[in-house]
Amino acid sequence: MNIYLEAFSVFFKIGAFTIGGGYAMVPLIENEVVTKRNWLAKEDFVDLLAISQSAPGILAVNISIFIGYRLRGLRGSIVTALGTILPSFLIILSIALFFSSFKDNKLVENIFKGIRPAVVALIAAPTFSMARSAKVNRRNIWIPVVSALLIWLLGFSPIWIIVAAGLGGYLYGRFKHTQP
Numbered sequence: 001m002n003i004y005l006e007a008f009s010v011f012f013k014i015g016a017f018t019i020g021g022g023y024a025m026v027p028l029i030e031n032e033v034v035t036k037r038n039w040l041a042k043e044d045f046v047d048l049l050a051i052s053q054s055a056p057g058i059l060a061v062n063i064s065i066f067i068g069y070r071l072r073g074l075r076g077s078i079v080t081a082l083g084t085i086l087p088s089f090l091i092i093l094s095i096a097l098f099f100s101s102f103k104d105n106k107l108v109e110n111i112f113k114g115i116r117p118a119v120v121a122l123i124a125a126p127t128f129s130m131a132r133s134a135k136v137n138r139r140n141i142w143i144p145v146v147s148a149l150l151i152w153l154l155g156f157s158p159i160w161i162i163v164a165a166g167l168g169g170y171l172y173g174r175f176k177h178t179q180p
Contacts, residue, residue, distance in 0.1 A: 018060075065077040
């Protein structure tokens, strides 16, 4: 199969069948790109995920662009981005066209109420996987916990958390390399 067509179909499928946004897509993207197709090593995927989270924009689109670029440069990034975006666009377009006819339907309302807890699980699962990949352990678990609490409870900007974490990592690395 043509790599462009394969990449498009992989990301189209992920975009079409993932409810819950970018974080819910992470395990599916990882499974397709790392496990099934060996397009990336696990470590490279984690690095691209970190970059995708740090870049402005939608996580799923960002990571698809980076993976597409890694596969086939600019053309690959365009193909994977379109594969990711097109299903959502078509679904939203369909909903917009027919929304008024089912917006007050109790069945539809109940379906969405049932989907919500599953979406939370889909977002939580990659969090634990990323923690394992990032080698979060008993000694450093306080870093993501404190970061999450600062953002959630005190309203800190995630940008400042990322800057502080990057600076802390840099200083730790410098300190560690100066030790005999």
